[in-house]
Amino acid sequence: MTQEQIDIIVxxxxxxxxxxxxxxxxxxxxxTLKRWxxxxxxxxxxxxxKKSSQYKEQKPDPDILESSWNVHLxxxxxxxxxxxxxxxxx
Numbered sequence: 001m002t003q004e005q006i007d008i009i010v011x012x013x014x015x016x017x018x019x020x021x022x023x024x025x026x027x028x029x030x031x032t033l034k035r036w037x038x039x040x041x042x043x044x045x046x047x048x049x050k051k052s053s054q055y056k057e058q059k060p061d062p063d064i065l066e067s068s069w070n071v072h073l074x075x076x077x078x079x080x081x082x083x084x085x086x087x088x089x090x
Contacts, residue, residue: 001028001036010044013037 005026012022023033064071
């Protein structure tokens with residue numbers, strides 16, 4: 001990598017640009033850029049990123065979909081902290 005490419009990588013990475021966008025901008029493959037970031041993250045103070053929730057697809061659990069039970073309500077009952085007053089009123 002040239003110093004100019006490195007400067008662009010560090011600046012754009014800190015601006016939260018995607019790695020794919022940065023790779024395209026500097027003209028290298030995505031794999032090359034990912035490897036470079038992995039090897040040079042500490043030297044250039046580039047923090048780890050959490051996976052962006054905008055790219056995560058919210059997929060329902062197949063076990064919940066196939067169940068004839070109201071699983072969501074059951075989970076609510078299981079995780080609720082019951083007191084003696086609530087139990088005696090039922």
